[in-house]
Amino acid sequence: MIEFSSSDIVVSLSAVIVSVENNRPRILILPSDDNKEYASLPSGPYSPESHRTLELGLKAWVKSRTGFDLGYVEQLYTFGNLFRSQILEEKGLRLLTISYLALIHPSEISEDYNACWQNYYNFFPWEDHRKGRAASADKLLEELYDWADEASDRVRRLERLERIQFAFGGGRWDPDRLLYRYELLYEAALIAEAVRDWNAWPEEERVRLPINRDNPGSLCCKVESGIPLMYDDRRILASAIGRLRGKLRYRPLVFELLPEKFTLLQIQNVMEAIDGVSLHKQNFRRLLLAEGLIKETGEMDRTSLGRPASLFRFRKSIYMERPQVRMGQGNN
Amino acid sequence: MIEFSSSDIVVSLSAVIVSVENNRPRILILPSDDNKEYASLPSGPYSPESHRTLELGLKAWVKSRTGFDLGYVEQLYTFGNLFRSQILEEKGLRLLTISYLALIHPSEISEDYNACWQNYYNFFPWEDHRKGRAASADKLLEELYDWADEASDRVRRLERLERIQFAFGGGRWDPDRLLYRYELLYEAALIAEAVRDWNAWPEEERVRLPINRDNPGSLCCKVESGIPLMYDDRRILASAIGRLRGKLRYRPLVFELLPEKFTLLQIQNVMEAIDGVSLHKQNFRRLLLAEGLIKETGEMDRTSLGRPASLFRFRKSIYMERPQVRMGQGNN
DNA sequence: TAATTTATACTCAAACAGAGTATAAGTCAA
DNA sequence: TTGACTTATACTCTGTTTGAGTATAAATTA
Numbered sequence: 001m002i003e004f005s006s007s008d009i010v011v012s013l014s015a016v017i018v019s020v021e022n023n024r025p026r027i028l029i030l031p032s033d034d035n036k037e038y039a040s041l042p043s044g045p046y047s048p049e050s051h052r053t054l055e056l057g058l059k060a061w062v063k064s065r066t067g068f069d070l071g072y073v074e075q076l077y078t079f080g081n082l083f084r085s086q087i088l089e090e091k092g093l094r095l096l097t098i099s100y101l102a103l104i105h106p107s108e109i110s111e112d113y114n115a116c117w118q119n120y121y122n123f124f125p126w127e128d129h130r131k132g133r134a135a136s137a138d139k140l141l142e143e144l145y146d147w148a149d150e151a152s153d154r155v156r157r158l159e160r161l162e163r164i165q166f167a168f169g170g171g172r173w174d175p176d177r178l179l180y181r182y183e184l185l186y187e188a189a190l191i192a193e194a195v196r197d198w199n200a201w202p203e204e205e206r207v208r209l210p211i212n213r214d215n216p217g218s219l220c221c222k223v224e225s226g227i228p229l230m231y232d233d234r235r236i237l238a239s240a241i242g243r244l245r246g247k248l249r250y251r252p253l254v255f256e257l258l259p260e261k262f263t264l265l266q267i268q269n270v271m272e273a274i275d276g277v278s279l280h281k282q283n284f285r286r287l288l289l290a291e292g293l294i295k296e297t298g299e300m301d302r303t304s305l306g307r308p309a310s311l312f313r314f315r316k317s318i319y320m321e322r323p324q325v326r327m328g329q330g331n332n
Numbered sequence: 333m334i335e336f337s338s339s340d341i342v343v344s345l346s347a348v349i350v351s352v353e354n355n356r357p358r359i360l361i362l363p364s365d366d367n368k369e370y371a372s373l374p375s376g377p378y379s380p381e382s383h384r385t386l387e388l389g390l391k392a393w394v395k396s397r398t399g400f401d402l403g404y405v406e407q408l409y410t411f412g413n414l415f416r417s418q419i420l421e422e423k424g425l426r427l428l429t430i431s432y433l434a435l436i437h438p439s440e441i442s443e444d445y446n447a448c449w450q451n452y453y454n455f456f457p458w459e460d461h462r463k464g465r466a467a468s469a470d471k472l473l474e475e476l477y478d479w480a481d482e483a484s485d486r487v488r489r490l491e492r493l494e495r496i497q498f499a500f501g502g503g504r505w506d507p508d509r510l511l512y513r514y515e516l517l518y519e520a521a522l523i524a525e526a527v528r529d530w531n532a533w534p535e536e537e538r539v540r541l542p543i544n545r546d547n548p549g550s551l552c553c554k555v556e557s558g559i560p561l562m563y564d565d566r567r568i569l570a571s572a573i574g575r576l577r578g579k580l581r582y583r584p585l586v587f588e589l590l591p592e593k594f595t596l597l598q599i600q601n602v603m604e605a606i607d608g609v610s611l612h613k614q615n616f617r618r619l620l621l622a623e624g625l626i627k628e629t630g631e632m633d634r635t636s637l638g639r640p641a642s643l644f645r646f647r648k649s650i651y652m653e654r655p656q657v658r659m660g661q662g663n664n
Numbered sequence: 665t666a667a668t669t670t671a672t673a674c675t676c677a678a679a680c681a682g683a684g685t686a687t688a689a690g691t692c693a694a
Numbered sequence: 695t696t697g698a699c700t701t702a703t704a705c706t707c708t709g710t711t712t713g714a715g716t717a718t719a720a721a722t723t724a
Contacts (some may be wrong), residue, residue, distance in 0.1 A: 003413075007721080008380060008381065009341065009378070009380060011343075011428065013339055016675095041709075046341070046412065046428075047409065048340060048341060048412070048414075048426030049340065052414045053412070053413040053414070053415060054410070054412040054413065067693085068689090075409060075410065077407060078386070078430050080380070080385070080386040080408065080430070081384060081386065082384045082385070083381075090485045096343065096378075121474050122564040139668045143722075177697025206430070229474055238703085263702090264702085265637030265702085266701095280681095280682065280683070280684095280707090281701095281702090281703095282683090282702095282703080282704085283681070283682065283683080285702085285704095286681095287681090302690085304700090304701075305690080305691060305699085305700050305701065306689080306690055306691070306699080306700035306702070307677065307689040307691095307701050307702045307703085308689075308701085308702080309701075309702055309703090310688060310703090343708070377679075405712080422676095422706095477666085482701090497696040497716070501668025516713090574674095595671090596671085597670080612713070612715095613670095613671090613672095614672080614673085614674090614714090614715085615713065616711070617671085617672075617673095618712095619711095634721085636669090636670075636721095637668085637669050637670065637721080637722060637723090638668080638669035638671070638720080638721055639669075639670050639671045639672080639718075639719065639721045640670085640671080640721060641671060641672090642671085642672090
């Protein structure tokens with residue numbers, strides 16, 4: 001029926017584990033140790049003999065390594081292309097990685113385990129527009145225009161300009177296009193991994209040779225384009241955050257990142273942290289209340305400055321009826 | 333580094349290959365032969381030694397088997413849970429399936445290869461609401477209410493009713509919830525596969541025991557709930573069509589299913605075929621023209637009855653700038 | 665020539681999104 | 695105790711989008 005063996009394939013599960021603390025969106029990483037130059041995403045083997053489903057396997061593995069019970073878990077993408085792990089490929093093995101997005105509820109987070117959380121904007125500094133357009137976004141944009149000018153002919157140049165426009169410029173900044181931006185930057189060799197991987201790729205598949213104009217001949221990334229990760233882990237991270245941002249807009253996932261009771265501002269802060277944009281407070285409030293997804297508890301939050309805010313709770317019962325959590329745009 | 337072997341895993345690539353012909357949305361299937369009771373999706377091995385990427389592997393395999401060059405290809409989901417292939421599991425192997433959605437451009441379709449196309453509403457008869465709400469949707473809804481009544485307690489019953497409401501009833505029919513509906517029907521044992529798989533599952537994981545009230549004791553599905561497929565192929569199909577419907581709303585994928593030049597009605601017909609709903613013609617026109625994704629050719633279509641329609645062409649150049657292809661709702 | 669069919673233009677009202685003003689209810693520091 | 699500051703919440707205004715419908719144009723066929 002299926003006439004092949006797959007002993008030359010190694011299957012792993014990688015997880016992008018997200019939580020939000022104090023307006024900082026963070027992910028769990030395994031820090032680089034002496035042997036490794038790069039940090040990596042938590043990644044474990046897939047053991048069909050001990051787990052009925054992929055997701056259960058992932059949860060069990062994460063639990064055993066970090067002690068965290070994952071809340072929301074969603075499969076993202078399966079990577080199986082060549083040039084992902086040189087070590088395995090030298091042994092004639094192909095690495096197949098099934099990536100997951102997972103959210104951790106604040107109640108799960110114990111103080112004694114604070115080692116490996118990293119603000120994810122460390123990996124995508126151009127993505128945080130909460131205090132106005134990120135400076136690095138504009139710097140990268142300049143670099144991208146240089147890249148467009150290097151195109152071999154006019155059509156190709158225009159195509160590059162169009163992609164740049166779609167990713168970074170034009171009308172409104174779209175947080176959901178994170179992955180698209182990352183891939184464009186990679187292609188333009190403005191991402192450290194692109195430089196690192198340059199030699200591994202066959203000649204005809206290589207991205208632009210990164211040339212530092214100030215120091216011709218050297219391979220380097222001039223601008224702050226974030227911290228690199230192991231293998232293609234930063235790409236996986238990009239797809240996870242992009243997906244999270246998109247999904248937040250039409251499914252009530254925020255509550256997975258909020259305590260049992262919360263104020264409207266807390267919801268807004270989590271949304272803003274993840275999206276990297278700031279929202280119009282009054283309109284955000286209007287939308288949230290119109291949704292009917294939350295219910296007033298009658299209690300007040302007195303921990304913060306200013307007029308106390310009502311505490312709300314998520315109405316799980318109505319979860320399914322109203323899938324939309326729309327959002328406003330723009331600063332106050 | 334990754335300390336495990338995966339010789340007990342078998343990896344396959346499955347494809348849901350879609351085209352639209354004459355207002356009928358179709359998929360490619362491998363018909364059941366003498367050995368098999370069920371038809372299945374085209375599915376091939378993943379051979380890392382011969383293909384650089386998963387997608388290239390899929391394309392090559394489909395090309396060799398069917399002669400089709402796939403246009404748009406998108407990875408969907410990777411299935412790796414237990415109870416997917418009894419045959420392999422008896423040998424101690426786990427089947428890992430990476431599923432894909434692929435679209436075939438009409439120009440690719442040769443007349444001599446017409447064997448294996450099937451209208452996908454044959455598998456989801458409750459999904460076609462182009463001529464008003466599908467009769468089978470209402471029949472299934474009745475069955476689902478019976479299922480809700482069978483719940484062990486009040487809370488569980490209300491939860492079921494809520495899910496039923498979300499899937500089938502309430503305000504507006506949402507074509508994007510196809511997968512959700514399929515999974516609900518499966519759980520309520522209204523899908524033939526649920527009955528077929530019933531014995532394979534461990535006791536505590538089983539879905540409802542399907543009882544035909546008219547003929548107590550027998551396992552059966554009373555209503556027309558579509559043609560079953562091999563393994564969990566119909567679930568894969570459901571996720572593919574659901575995804576296609578969703579994506580069509582915010583990416584200009586329709587053009588992958590249309591000839592080089594087309595009338596506005598042709599676009600609408602393809603959209604309606606895939607979504608299974610009918611749209612307001614004038615509003616659809618307004619939206620399409622506002623998008624700027626299409627350009628008039630100046631030519632007219634004289635092949636159909638009535639006033640000739642302008643022929644348009646897809647403006648690829650602007651592809652990236654305007655990702656949205658919104659749609660109106662409702663009948664004329 | 666009239667009935668039929670499809671295309672296309674235009675109107676109208678309700679709902680919604682973006683932006684802002686106004687006011688309430690707390691804290692904190694002088 | 696007052697006034698500056700901070701946050702919450704209510705409400706307004708306007709332009710856009712959406713859903714639904716009317717009107718007219720341009721072809722075919724009986």
